[in-house]
Structure formats: structure tokens, C-alpha cells
Amino acid sequence: MAFVGRLRRAGLAAGVTETGDLVHALEVSPPVSVEALYWTARVALVRRQADLEAFDRVFRAVFDEAPPLPLTRGAVPPSKRDDAHLAVPHGVDETTAGGGLPWATLPPAVAAAEPTDSPLQTPERRPSALAALAELPFEELDPLSLAALGDALRASLTDWPTRRTRRHAVDAAGRRIALRPTIARARRTAWEPVTVVRQRPVRRPRRAVLICDVSESMRAQAAAYLHMMRAFTLVADAEVFAFATTLTRLTPALRRTSADEAMAHATDAVGDRFGGTRIATNLTALLDSHHGNTLRGALVIVASDGWDSDPPARMTAAMARLRRRAHQIVWLNPRAGAPGFAPKVAGMAAALPFCDHLLPAATFADLAAAVRVLTR
């Protein structure tokens, strides 16, 4: 039990079932060596590949004679691990600190309208105020209005493009006859199938994969894109990746219900923010990873300015592979809205022939327009 407790503190989801399994396993296979004990415990307790590393670390710390290693993940302070899910104090801190930010973003007129005295009250805004904010470039927005616009964007994502699945559901307008309900219905008419029940294919939201650049050249847009990624994750069940020099998967972090918590976790997760950019390398890494299969038939959205330190030939190769897997590729470029913009950056020029759309993405109004293009 103490060992499982330690594993849980190290972030492994080992519950009562797993502990029971371990006890049974030790009954049927008494550990004759540390090696055997390792495999018994690993098979009984670990349920996913991502947890293997943490398990190995804890196991070594407990059963080797070495001094115990720090058992927590880097991002979470050791003593606070169990409190990580409590959103309330976290949220309150955030909101009360909103007035006295240590840096000099003077909250303009819009932020003054915020009811900062009570953090629990939902701020009421007129649509027009949000519409005006949406026209501002990302760098001129403060975190609160960013969050509000993020929510507005999420609310506007109502009819996401769908795809036909191989699953069928009963529908009067369907063409296929659903045998089981038809026979069940025939019971009422002395087993004469008078009413024929029909079925049609179920439609699902098309899977979306969002790949966002968070390098130095995209610093102004990074926070806004995080909100966009969260909106897509929640509405369209999208897979979300951020990259600068290496690729980070943000889907689990952004799927949290609380916006503040999701943002904090996502920010912690990305280790290489505001570094250089290697778009082609990261696209190839995504294609090669086991997440590469989620790209099949998906709506792929790349958000980047196209400044790439990899050679354009690599970009062409990566985009060609992506093109063969994806249903549609949309490139969001924050510079594309500027007057006189031409995709002359080498990386962007190399990627352009493989994109279905190149859309500007410098303001929330742009993002909303991009969503309209996608759902058209």
C-alpha cells in the first residue's frame, strides 16, 4: 500500500483495482528476485506506456539501495501535488491579483468595467464591446479580455464540419432497414412487420488537429492561440500540439473545465516557449509519432508565421506527407492580414502549395472568420 501511495504521489493513476491486482499477483507469483518483483508490479500496476518512466523511477527509489530520488514531476512543487486539482484558491488568487499586476499593462477602459471586487460574479458584457475588442490585434489585449474573447470564440463554434461514420442510428429519413427494431415493432402487429424502421449513418464532428507555433516570432499571439486551442479542444475534440524547437502535446492539459487551470497547465507543459522555430522538424516528428494516425482524414490547422530555421526542402517533404494524410490543411498566419502581405518567407512559400487555405489570424475577428471558412 505504501508503495502504491508513493506511485500515486508520483502521478501514476494506480487505484484500488490495480492494488488488488498486485496483491493477487504477489500471491500467485511470490517474488523470488527484484527482477521478478519488478515485472509483477509493473504488469499489475501500470496501465499506460506514458507511466512507465515514473514507475521505473519510483521502483528504483524504493527497491534499490540508492537514496530516494525526488518523486514528483518537475512542474509540480513536491508538497502541493495533491492540491493541484483544487481550483478555487487558485482562481481567487488570479482574479484578485488582476488589479495589481507586477508588470505595466495598464488595464484600459474595458478592463475597468470588470467587476473586480467580487471574483465569483459573472461579468456581463454587451456584444458590441466584445466585437470592438475582437478587432484589436492580440498584443493589445490584456489576459481578461483574451479569456472573454476565447469564450466567445468557443460559443461561436457551433456547426463544426462533420464526416460520415460507419455506425448507423435509427432515423425516419434513413434508407437502410433496421432489422432489429423492425422485428421488435412487429410484435405489436401480430408479428406482421407493418412499420419498417429505417436507419442512416451517424455523422460525427470531423477530427481536428491544431499545430501552433509558440516561438519568439509568435510571442504576441501565443496567449491568444492557447485560448483558440482550448476552444477547439472542448468543442471539436481536437488534438492540440504546440512547438518551437520541440513538439508538445497539449490536449490533456487544455481539456480541463476551468480556463485558468487549463492555461496554467498548458503554460507549464510547453518547455521551449519563445525559442527558435523548426516547423518542418516538428511536423515530421508529429507524423512519425503514434499521434500521426490521428491526422488521417482530419482537418489540420497550422498556426505559424512560417519563419523556419529548417531548409525549405524539408518543409516540402513534411507538407507532402501531411497532405497525403489530412482531409484539409489550413494555415493561419498572423502576418497574412497585413496590407501588402505576400508569402515570401521560404518556409511559408514551400508549404503554400499543399494548403487548402491561407488565412490571416492577427485578431479574434480573423479567427472567427477562419472558423466560418472551415465550417462553410
Added chain:
Amino acid sequence: MNSPDDVRQQLDAVDYLVDDGLAMAVFLALRLGKPLLLEGEPGVGKTAAAKALAAALNTDFIRLQCYEGLTAGEALYEWNYQRQLLAIRLAEARQEKIGDADLFTAEFLQERPILRAVRYEGRTPPVLLIDEIDRADDEFEALLFEFLGEAAITVPELGTFTAVRPPIVVLTSNRSRELHDALRRRCLYHWIEFPPPSFAAEIVRRTVPGAAAPLIRSATEFIGRARRLELDKAPGLAETIDWVSALTALGVTDLVAADVVSTIGTIAKTPDDRLAVARLATEEPS
């Protein structure tokens, strides 16, 4: 099988080699009566593990290949509607009355793989392989919970079938989709690593009996080097076995660059990979 070593020996007898981890996983799955979830990169021998287990236990092997839209009708059971309709017509002709109970009985039930495994009447329970579970959708995973947890299937019209001897269940996944935690909780888990070259060579030697020893050694070494390249699809163990079989069929006993190029289709599966592997073969003669 009463110890991990015993598992290893019995699987060894049917030419499937396992390392300590897989031996322990199989042993515990058998002893605890829990399903075993195997993950690992494609071509590392997940499906073969289930087949070998069935062969070693000398029992039936039942396979369910998953795909999107898989329903109870294809995986668990289906009513035989044609026979039901015929029974209705027959009853009409004889001017008999039929009730619900007459139409939904075991004789009109068609078994699909999972129900077949539950109702299996043999001395040793069968091995049921649920292959590539990640290809099915969430709804199908939910359908499996009762079976994986209790080895039982409920047919609403008829009642619950519970297995007398719970089948040995092996699930495999290629991680193209995250499986639900509820599914993982019900299974034991093992991640199959790609074996080190010496172990891979031993596996190839057992699977391709006619191959020459130097050929196997140099081929597994070459595959080890090729896996370090940036390939679209890194060659797995299945490709290695295919390749050595191809080379053996051509009568090759020692690997040279020309042979690699002529049989490249067995290990490189995209145009880009062909180029990369051919370059590796020509620049480093093995």
C-alpha cells in the same frame, strides 16, 4: 502453466520467444483471469503472442478484428431475423399462436466471436484476441466492459450468459487513439519493446528455419541501423522476418548491398524510405 519460466518454455516450444516482462504478463493474466492489453509499435509480435498462447495451451483461437462502427451485431450476437420471419409464417400456416418467448430463444441466436468465447464448451478456455481495439470507436469500448469485467454477456430478450471457464482475453492496440481509462482499468497491461539485435536474431532464426546464421546476424544488424534513420515507417520484426525469408528464397547466404537493393520492398514501405535504406546499404557494405 504455473510460473513465468513455465510460460516462457511452453511458448518457446511453439517457436514464440518472450522476454521476462511478457512472460510475467502472460502468467499473471492466466492466473488472475484478467484480460491482457498489449501495446507496442506495429510488427513487434502482439497478434502473434495471442496465437502462440492458443497453440501452447492447445486450445481454440477466436479472433475479433476491430473497425470503426463495430456493433453488438458483429461482435457479440445477432438474432437470426430470417429464421424468425420464417417461424412466424410457419406458425400462421399452422394457425398457431406465437408469443415473445417463442421468437427470442437460443435457437434464433447467432453467435459472434465474443459470445462464442463465453459459451465455449471445451476443457481449456479459448484464447480470444480482440485485435487493434484502437480502431473501433468509444461506443464499442463501452460495449466490452461487461464482458471484460465479468466474462458475461447480457442479451436483453434472453438473459445473461456467464462463462463457465472465463476465456483468456488478449487485446492489442497500436495507440492510434487513446483508450478509455475504464477499459485500461479492467486489463493488465504490457508494453512490448522492440527486442535488442541478439534477441531479434534468435526470433528470426526460429521463424525462418532455412536461413543461414551469418545472414540472420547481418540482417538484424542492418535493421538495427535502419531503425536509427529517420524513416516514415521504421522496419519492425515482421518486416525483418519477411526480409530474411525473401533473401533465403533467393538463396542468399551472406548479405551484400545488391541483395538489399533487390529485396528492398520488404523493409522499406514508402518511396522516401526506399531511398534512405538503399543509401544506407550502399555506403556501409555489410
